[in-house]
Amino acid sequence: MRLVVRAAEVLAADRLIPITRVHVDSCLYHGEATIDFVERLVEGGARVGVPTTLNVGALDLLHPELWHGDPIGAERGRLLMERYRALGCEPTYTCAPYQLPFARPAFGEQVAWAESNAIVFCNSVLGARTERYGDFTDIACAITGRVPDAGLHRSDARRAVLVLRLAADVPRALLDDDALYPVLGIVLGRRAGSRVAVIDGLPAKVSEERLKAIGAAAASSGAVAMFHAVGSTPEAPTLADALQGGEAEDTEVIGLAELRAARDELTTAAGAAPVGMPIGAVSLGTPHASLAEIWAVERELAGDRPAKGIELLVSTGRHILAEAEEEGLAGRLRAQGVELLVDTCSYIAPVLRPSRLPVMTDSGKWAYYAPGNIGVEVVFGSLRECVRSAVAGRVWRDADVWGSA
Amino acid sequence: VRGRVLADGVADGFALVLEEPLSFWGGIDPATGLIIDARHPQLGVAVTGRVLVMPSVRGSSSSSSVLAEGARAKTAPAAILLGEPDLILSVGAAVAEELYGRRIPILVLSADDLSRISEGVWVRVSGAEVSV
Numbered sequence: 001m002r003l004v005v006r007a008a009e010v011l012a013a014d015r016l017i018p019i020t021r022v023h024v025d026s027c028l029y030h031g032e033a034t035i036d037f038v039e040r041l042v043e044g045g046a047r048v049g050v051p052t053t054l055n056v057g058a059l060d061l062l063h064p065e066l067w068h069g070d071p072i073g074a075e076r077g078r079l080l081m082e083r084y085r086a087l088g089c090e091p092t093y094t095c096a097p098y099q100l101p102f103a104r105p106a107f108g109e110q111v112a113w114a115e116s117n118a119i120v121f122c123n124s125v126l127g128a129r130t131e132r133y134g135d136f137t138d139i140a141c142a143i144t145g146r147v148p149d150a151g152l153h154r155s156d157a158r159r160a161v162l163v164l165r166l167a168a169d170v171p172r173a174l175l176d177d178d179a180l181y182p183v184l185g186i187v188l189g190r191r192a193g194s195r196v197a198v199i200d201g202l203p204a205k206v207s208e209e210r211l212k213a214i215g216a217a218a219a220s221s222g223a224v225a226m227f228h229a230v231g232s233t234p235e236a237p238t239l240a241d242a243l244q245g246g247e248a249e250d251t252e253v254i255g256l257a258e259l260r261a262a263r264d265e266l267t268t269a270a271g272a273a274p275v276g277m278p279i280g281a282v283s284l285g286t287p288h289a290s291l292a293e294i295w296a297v298e299r300e301l302a303g304d305r306p307a308k309g310i311e312l313l314v315s316t317g318r319h320i321l322a323e324a325e326e327e328g329l330a331g332r333l334r335a336q337g338v339e340l341l342v343d344t345c346s347y348i349a350p351v352l353r354p355s356r357l358p359v360m361t362d363s364g365k366w367a368y369y370a371p372g373n374i375g376v377e378v379v380f381g382s383l384r385e386c387v388r389s390a391v392a393g394r395v396w397r398d399a400d401v402w403g404s405a
Numbered sequence: 406v407r408g409r410v411l412a413d414g415v416a417d418g419f420a421l422v423l424e425e426p427l428s429f430w431g432g433i434d435p436a437t438g439l440i441i442d443a444r445h446p447q448l449g450v451a452v453t454g455r456v457l458v459m460p461s462v463r464g465s466s467s468s469s470s471v472l473a474e475g476a477r478a479k480t481a482p483a484a485i486l487l488g489e490p491d492l493i494l495s496v497g498a499a500v501a502e503e504l505y506g507r508r509i510p511i512l513v514l515s516a517d518d519l520s521r522i523s524e525g526v527w528v529r530v531s532g533a534e535v536s537v
Contacts, residue, residue, distance in 0.1 A: 002503075003496060010411050010495045025466050031435055031474035036504050114466040134466035134493035136473070136500050193426075193461055194489065223426070223463045268443065369431040371443035 003140035013148030022142035025055040025114035026135040027084040029077040038083040048088040049145040053097045057081035069350030093343035094317030096288040112141035120215030123226035127234035132225040159244040166201030167255035171403045179382035181210040182364030185217025194223040198242035204231035217364030266367040266380035269358035280357030282390040283346045285315035286366040300387035305337040307393030318342040406518040412498035414508030417529040418483035421455035428464020429471040438480030456528040460488040472497030476507045484510045484530040
């Protein structure tokens with residue numbers, strides 16, 4: 001309760017309100033402080049007071065053989081994951097709790113979610129309400145069932161103050177391609193910082209997977225906790241709705257040149273046009289892949305397998321994997337040489353085979369953090385480009401999508 | 406100058422003014438105190454013992470853990486001066502104090518006051534007071 005009150009002071013709230021569920025990020029090991037903290041809670045006999053899901057941890061508890069790192073690290077990571085379970089949290093171990101029917105809040109529901117991509121998805125795509133909570137605060141909210149009445153819990157803070165309009169030079173083919181969305185998210189995060197922005201000019205009814213990619217990237221390059229996309233997100237049927245009838249503080253245009261530059265900056269390996277460059281691995285599923293995205297991997301593989309020595313890894317949640325197993329999809333993909341990772345992610349756990357060659361990814365977030373976290377060079381591309389590159393063993397580009405440079 | 410206190414304490418050190426926003430998680434290695442964000446212009450610089458000046462924040466909700474672990478491992482900044490309130494770092498500091506008795510003061514200053522603190526100057530923080 002002391003932490004929740006501290007949070008209320010920081011957010012300048014004058015009262016606490018009840019919440020219905022929590023998503024906890026604190027179960028990922030970052031050193032002994034994370035264990036010392038949870039041990040204090042366990043010793044004090046704490047239990048969560050509302051349904052609580054868990055974010056990724058340090059390792060894949062279902063496939064521990066995928067860990068290539070130091071065994072002590074695996075042991076400490078596992079201990080932390082289990083301690084949070086002992087507090088009454090559900091062992092979901094996914095960064096995409098919104099893909100689990102039992103964990104998905106309804107429109108307008110007051111919740112406390114941590115994990116930056118989940119926060120953005122919750123506010124933007126589901127229209128449920130959370131502030132930008134972090135480690136320690138998340139479990140404190142779960143135990144008390146209360147949050148400060150502040151920030152994005154309140155309607156006025158959810159109003160867009162920045163309009164980002166896509167320019168007419170953004171080609172139709174790009175609007176219809178997965179590759180645009182993480183790149184757009186990177187630009188959104190840079191332009192918006194921590195402000196709520198509305199994107200105007202996207203096609204109506206953008207898929208949840210694409211909105212997920214925007215949010216995850218925007219929360220990496222900025223401190224975005226909520227965005228609107230006109231015609232796609234529930235609080236923005238129209239631009240005027242996103243602005244809650246008011247005026248925007250700023251209106252800015254995003255053109256093709258800026259998007260291309262942001263795309264190129266996501267690639268760290270050998271300049272921006274690495275077509276034909278050999279790669280060591282492909283990592284998909286950051287945030288955790290939905291079932292539709294796993295189906296897309298099979299579709300793009302079209303019966304092929306990754307080239308010899310190339311690792312093709314898909315991260316997902318254990319509940320989504322169970323569905324993929326049931327449909328026979330997981331078995332077919334494994335038989336084609338695809339690795340399926342759960343409970344963690346390939347940029348926080350030592351699961352990719354050591355290699356000096358760059359890793360290709362379709363995730364803006366993975367491209368952003370992996371070079372610092374696990375010391376790899378990155379090539380960014382769409383899911384289709386990633387899977388076909390894995391088959392070729394070299395970077396393959398879908399030349400038509402980004403228009404002629 | 407005076408700021409709004411998000412985490413109380415007394416500290417001093419040389420200012421480290423961030424040229425771009427930095428997420429503690431994915432941005433600082435708590436084992437060494439070095440900036441590890443490959444895209445950050447200050448890659449490789451140590452935050453340990455510095456008064457970190459952060460006009461804006463970004464990134465991960467794991468940053469609370471990274472700050473608390475930095476306090477445990479004695480690699481954390483001496484103090485943090487922000488341009489906008491940040492719950493994630495404030496709670497990291499609260500937990501560091503609770504678990505290890507180590508205080509990392511965090512204050513919010515006006516953009517004007519913040520911009521007057523230049524790289525490398527000696528800064529002292531005490532409660533709401535910041536002196537250069």
